[in-house]
Amino acid sequence: MQEAIILYALGALAAAAALPRLRARLELSQAKHPSLTGHARLARRIAALVPFYEYDESRFFGCDGAPAQVAARRRDGFMRLAALYCARYARTAALTSQAAENISDLQFTGAYRVPFQFSRYVREQLRVGAFLESSSGVTVTDLDGNRFYDLTGSYGVNVFGYDFYKSCIDESAARVRGLGPVLGAYHPAVAYNARRLREISGLDEVSFHMSGTEAVMQAVRLARYHTRRSHLVRFCGAYHGWWGDVQPGVGNPVPARDTYTLKDMHADSLRVLRRRRDIACVLINPLQALHPNAGAPGDSSLVDSARRAHFDRERYTEWLQELRAVCSERGIVLIFDEVFVGFRLAPGGAQEYFGVRADMVTYGKTLGGGLPVGVVCGRADLMKRFREDRPADVCFARGTFNSHPYVMGAMQIFLERLETAKIRALYANLDAHWDDRAQRLNLRLFEAGLPLQVANLSSIWTVYYTRPSRYNWMLQYYLRAEGLALSWIGTGRLIFSLDFSDDDFAAVCDRFVTASQAMQQDGWWWADAALTDKSIKRGILREIITQRLRAR
Numbered sequence: 001m002q003e004a005i006i007l008y009a010l011g012a013l014a015a016a017a018a019l020p021r022l023r024a025r026l027e028l029s030q031a032k033h034p035s036l037t038g039h040a041r042l043a044r045r046i047a048a049l050v051p052f053y054e055y056d057e058s059r060f061f062g063c064d065g066a067p068a069q070v071a072a073r074r075r076d077g078f079m080r081l082a083a084l085y086c087a088r089y090a091r092t093a094a095l096t097s098q099a100a101e102n103i104s105d106l107q108f109t110g111a112y113r114v115p116f117q118f119s120r121y122v123r124e125q126l127r128v129g130a131f132l133e134s135s136s137g138v139t140v141t142d143l144d145g146n147r148f149y150d151l152t153g154s155y156g157v158n159v160f161g162y163d164f165y166k167s168c169i170d171e172s173a174a175r176v177r178g179l180g181p182v183l184g185a186y187h188p189a190v191a192y193n194a195r196r197l198r199e200i201s202g203l204d205e206v207s208f209h210m211s212g213t214e215a216v217m218q219a220v221r222l223a224r225y226h227t228r229r230s231h232l233v234r235f236c237g238a239y240h241g242w243w244g245d246v247q248p249g250v251g252n253p254v255p256a257r258d259t260y261t262l263k264d265m266h267a268d269s270l271r272v273l274r275r276r277r278d279i280a281c282v283l284i285n286p287l288q289a290l291h292p293n294a295g296a297p298g299d300s301s302l303v304d305s306a307r308r309a310h311f312d313r314e315r316y317t318e319w320l321q322e323l324r325a326v327c328s329e330r331g332i333v334l335i336f337d338e339v340f341v342g343f344r345l346a347p348g349g350a351q352e353y354f355g356v357r358a359d360m361v362t363y364g365k366t367l368g369g370g371l372p373v374g375v376v377c378g379r380a381d382l383m384k385r386f387r388e389d390r391p392a393d394v395c396f397a398r399g400t401f402n403s404h405p406y407v408m409g410a411m412q413i414f415l416e417r418l419e420t421a422k423i424r425a426l427y428a429n430l431d432a433h434w435d436d437r438a439q440r441l442n443l444r445l446f447e448a449g450l451p452l453q454v455a456n457l458s459s460i461w462t463v464y465y466t467r468p469s470r471y472n473w474m475l476q477y478y479l480r481a482e483g484l485a486l487s488w489i490g491t492g493r494l495i496f497s498l499d500f501s502d503d504d505f506a507a508v509c510d511r512f513v514t515a516s517q518a519m520q521q522d523g524w525w526w527a528d529a530a531l532t533d534k535s536i537k538r539g540i541l542r543e544i545i546t547q548r549l550r551a552r
């Protein structure tokens with residue numbers, strides 16, 4: 001009897017001891033977004049199960065159950081486009097095909113431009129060139145002499161227009177030529193840049209790196225070093241470069257064990273931050289304000305019309321304030337990853353735009369004045385790479401090309417010009433200006449009875465579709481035919497440089513509407529009552545399961 005009591009007591013003690021851990025585990029699970037994007041490990045496992053299959057020609061044009069005459073219209077439209085591409089982009093496409101044989105990046109971007117079931121057929125028929133001859137103003141020109149309005153924004157680098165960056169680079173070359181490519185020692189531009197970046201970020205110290213990915217790596221490494229905690233928190237869907245720890249899940253063969261991916265803009269995540277003791281830092285990519293909890297909106301995952309986006313500045317500001325408060329309370333390092341949005345939303349970046357201060361900020365892309373760069377700004381106590389009282393305990397970071405004179409020169413010119421009246425004028429009423437442009441395009445699309453709209457965060461736009469369809473990704477090919485250049489991820493990301501004049505924008509709008517009308521006329525947006533986003537997803541799941549079973 002006595003033994004039983006002791007056993008019960010021990011059992012109760014063990015349960016009481018396990019309870020907090022259990023609760024912490026439960027809270028962590030609750031703070032995960034219910035989507036697969038929110039469950040990195042599961043997503044990886046499921047992704048590994050998806051077998052390759054592709055549609056034959058008849059399925060290609062009618063996989064949504066459209067009537068035969070609609071499928072025939074689609075085929076005619078597709079072949080018309082194919083003939084146009086073949087004639088118009090011949091030289092560019094030929095060099096692209098040839099180069100792709102040995103350039104793995106081209107093979108990858110080519111294959112993942114559209115959903116995989118359609119990919120090969122599209123690649124064979126609609127050959128998109130990866131080469132350009134020149135840029136001028138807001139346009140780029142390919143090897144066949146075709147001019148396109150550039151909506152790629154060069155991955156966001158191009159904030160002020162290509163001519164601006166060309167002259168930053170040319171002037172930099174002239175300024176630093178005396179020193180040339182000497183590394184290790186600094187060109188005086190470095191001192192200027194550090195001083196200006198301190199002013200802009202409101203933070204004490206600066207370090208220079210060679211890419212945004214590296215800047216993020218260094219910020220996280222320092223946060224771990226100084227807090228002596230293991231984990232970083234990132235929010236579901238946010239991109240922070242391709243380093244493993246910030247890119248858990250699909251795309252990263254190594255599991256990121258020291259990363260928590262939590263729900264963006266949600267109290268459950270704040271609870272985790274408040275309770276756990278192993279969190280070193282929280283990474284924010286303010287671009288997510290446009291589509292919280294969703295990944296980069298690439299057309300390769302555009303299998304239906306479920307993609308949505310909407311930017312609510314007030315709500316996102318509140319969220320950042322909540323995060324700021326909990327991070328301060330818990331000694332967690334709050335890192336704003338402004339590699340994409342820094343200098344695009346405001347001259348002082350997202351900190352200025354949202355009125356919230358971070359402990360560390362990463363910059364990159366446009367800050368290099370057209371050359372590759374990554375920067376970390378941070379509080380002095382977080383940036384230090386060694387401990388005064390432990391000489392062997394250091395947080396190592398180097399990089400052969402960091403502070404390269406040519407990059408530092410271009411950055412200096414970028415920062416000098418940021419102060420000029422001409423550049424400051426571009427920021428005047430920036431949001432109102434781009435919101436108005438987005439609304440005008442939306443009105444035209446709506447009035448033309450077209451099933452698509454755009455949502456925007458200032459000059460960063462995304463297209464979403466208002467009628468269930470399996471073929472939305474076709475729009476990128478119609479847009480190209482109308483002279484609008486998109487990056488390989490397609491219609492999920494249109495990035496404008498701030499030098500688009502009203503006339504340029506009107507031309508983009510006209511072309512956008514014309515392209516959408518052509519796509520509508522060719523039957524791609526046919527839908528009946530039975531076609532819903534759910535039914536599309538279910539159909540694809542069925543195909544995948546059938547393929548899996550067949551492969552056994």
Ligand SMILES: Cc1ncc(COP(=O)(O)O)c(C=O)c1O
Pocket residue numbers: 155211212213214216239240241242285337338339340341364365373
């Ligand atoms: C928010 C953010 N962080 C980091 C990176 C990585 O920068 P890079 O491509 O220069 O390595 C990117 C790139 O798109 C980004 O958007």
